[in-house]
Amino acid sequence: MLNASRPITCGSNLVRCANLQQSRTRLGSGALRWTSPDGPNNICASEFSEAPTSMVEERIQRRLAAILAADVVGYSRLMEADEQGTLKVLKARRRDILAPLITRYRGRLVKVMGDGVLVEFASAVDAVQCAVDLQYGTAEANHSLPDSRRVILRIGINLGDIIVDGSDLYGDGVNVAARLEALGEPGDICISGSVYDQVKRKVETDFDDLGQKSLKNIAEPVRVYRVRHSAIADRKGEPEPLPLPSEPSIAVLPFTNMSGDAEQDVFTDGLTEDLITDLSRNASLFVIARHSTFAYKGKSIDIRLIARDLGVRYLLEGSARRAAGRVRINVQLIDATSGNHLWADRFDRDLEDIFAVQDKVTARIVEALIGRLVTQPPRSRPNSMEAYDLCVRGRGLIGISPAAARESRVLLQRAITLDPDYAEAHRLLAFHLWQAWAQWGEPEVPTRLVAVAMAEKAVKLDPNDAGCRFVLGHLLAYERRWPESDAEFATALEIDPNYADAWADMSDFSVLSGKPATAVEQVQKALRLNPHPPKWYYWDLGFAQYAACQYKAAVVTLRNEATYQTISRRVLAASLAQLGRTDEAHQEGELFMASNPHFTISHWVASQPFRDQATCDHFIDGYRKAGLPD
DSSP: OOOTTSOEEETTEEEOOSOTTOEEEEOTTSOEEEEETTEEEEOOSSOOEEOOGGGOOOOOEEEEEEEEEEEETTHHHHHHHOHHHHHHHHHHHIIIIIHHHHHHTTEEEEEEETTEEEEEESOHHHHHHHHHHHHHHHHHHHTTSOGGGOOOEEEEEEEEEEEEETTEEESHHHHHHHHHHHHSOTTOEEEEHHHHHHHTTTSSOEEEEEEEEOOTTOSSOEEEEEEEOHHHHHHTTOOOOOOOOSSOEEEEOOOEEOSSOGGGHHHHHHHHHHHHHHHHTOTTSEEOOHHHHGGGTTOOOOHHHHHHHHTOSEEEEEEEEEETTEEEEEEEEEETTTTEEEEEEEEEEEGGGHHHHHHHHHHHHHHHHHSSOOOOOOOOOOSOHHHHHHHHHHHTTTTSOHHHHHHHHHHHHHHHHHOTTOHHHHHHHHHHHHHHHHTSOOOSTTHHHHHHHHHHHHHHHOTTOHHHHHHHHHHHHHTTOHHHHHHHHHHHHHHOTTOHHHHHHHHHHHHHTTOHHHHHHHHHHHHHHOSSOOHHHHHHHHHHHHHTTOHHHHHHHHTSTTTTTSTHHHHHHHHHHHTTOHHHHHHHHHHHHHHOTTOOHHHHHHHSOOSOHHHHHHHHHHHHHTTOOO
C-alpha cells in the first residue's frame, strides 16, 4: 500500500500533496485519484513511484474567482450617531438581503469586516447580478429610514487569480476588488476590465467606461467600468435627467494637454476656463460652469452620458499643444443627441495670439448654435503671457487652504507687477485679501480696506468683466454699502447671466435681506448651471432653506455627503432644533464647537451684514435652541 503522506514522482516531475489527510484510489490507467474535501483531482496519468516522507512540502492553492467587496458609506458617522441602532440595521441587512442573494447566486461569504464584506463567486455574471440586486434591496430597505440613518453601499468586483488559505482568500485578485470598491461613489458598482469582458453581453445593464486607473499598491493600471442599472439609479435617489433649457445648451470639457509636459496642464486648463467664461457672457446660450465640466477631466466617458448628466445638448472638446512660443489647438463641437460633429477646426498660431484664437473659437460656436454672431463688450486681456500664466496658477489655488491662499497671493502680486493693468489679477487678489481676514484669521485692518480698494480698481480696469463686478459686490455687502453691492451683482449677471458662482453667492445676501424664498431660487439656479458644484453651494442652499423655515429640507441638504462635516453643522443644528429634535441638534452643535471653539452667537451676528432684523432673530433663536454659546 502507498503511504498517502508521501509525494508521488512521475518521471522527473514531483507532485506534492497539498493535504496529507487525503485518501487515494487507483484508476485504470495507473493514475492516482486523491479525494479531498474539495473533490477528486487527477494527479498523474502514467506510472508512479513513492518518495520519502521528508520531501513533503505544502503547496499554495490558487484558483480563478470573481471577488465582490462591499462596504458602508459613512460608517463612522452612522456609528457615532447611534452605535446600537447601526449594528442592528447592518445585521438585519446581512441576514435578510445579503445572505439570500449569496445563496441564490451560488457565492461564498469569505468574511465580514466591520462595515464591509468579501464574497467569492465562481462566475463573474453571478457576481455582477448579485451586486445589482444587493444595491436594489439595500435601497428598498432604506425607504423606511430617515435620510441620516440610511445604509448606502459601494461595491467593487474583480475577476482574478486568488490564493486560498483555509476559508480566507488573498492576492491581487482580492486587493483589486477592494480598491475598486473604494474608488466608487455612494451607491456605485465598479468592476474591472476582466469582469467587463465576461459580462458585457450577458447582463441587462449598461456600463460607464471610467478608463485606466492607477490603484494603490497595484503595479499595473486597471481598466474600470461603472455599472449603470435603472434599478440602482432609481433607488440611489438620483434625479431624473435634467430637462434641456430653452436656449442652446453647451458644456466645454477640459481640453487635453498634448504637450507631453505636465506643467502645461495649467495653461490648458486656463484655456478651457477662458472659453467657458467667454461663452457664458452670451445671454442666448445656457453654459455649464467650470467646476462641473472639470469633474470629467482625465475620464473616458461616453459623451451622451456626460450630456445627460449635465443636462445639455452640445459639448465642446479639444486639445492644446504649447511649445517653442507657439500653440496648436484642435476643437470640435458635438451634438450629443446624435453624436454628429457640427464644427471642427485647428489653429496653429504664435502664443501671443492665444486670446485672438479664443475669441474666434467663441464666435464660431455662437454662430453654429444660434445662427448669428452676437457682439459682446470686449473683456480686457493681459499684456504679458508670463502674467497670464501666473494668474491662471493663482486662480487654481482659490479657497483651498490658508497656505494655498498665501501662495496664490504671491503669484497674483507677481502678475500685477508684470502687468499693472491686469484686471483679473487685481480682482482675484482682492478676494484673497478679503478671505484672509474673513476666513483665515488674518488682521482685519488694513487688509479689509485694501481688498475693497483693489476690487474697485479691478472694475475700473475692466468694467465688462463679470468676475470683477461680482467680487466688488461681495466685498461691498460686508461694508454695509448695500445699494452699491446690489448694483454690482446686477451688473455682473447682466454681463454674464450664466455666472453660477454669482447666483449662489447672491443668495446669501438675499437671506440677510429677509428674502429667503428669493435666495432658494437663486441657489437652485446656480445648481442647475453647476450640477457638480463646490461644497459651499449646498451650504448656501441649507442656509436659505433654514431662513425660509424649510427645516426638513435644510436637514437633508446639510447632511449631504458633499457638505456634511463643514461649518454647515451650525445651521444643521439650528434646523434640527426648530424641528424639536433637540438631542440631535445638541450633538451637531457640539461637533461644530469642537472645530470652532471660539464661536459665539454675538460675534457671528456682528460679522454678518444683516439688513433684516427678523431674519437675524430667527438665526439667533435656532442657534440658542441648539445649545451654541451666546
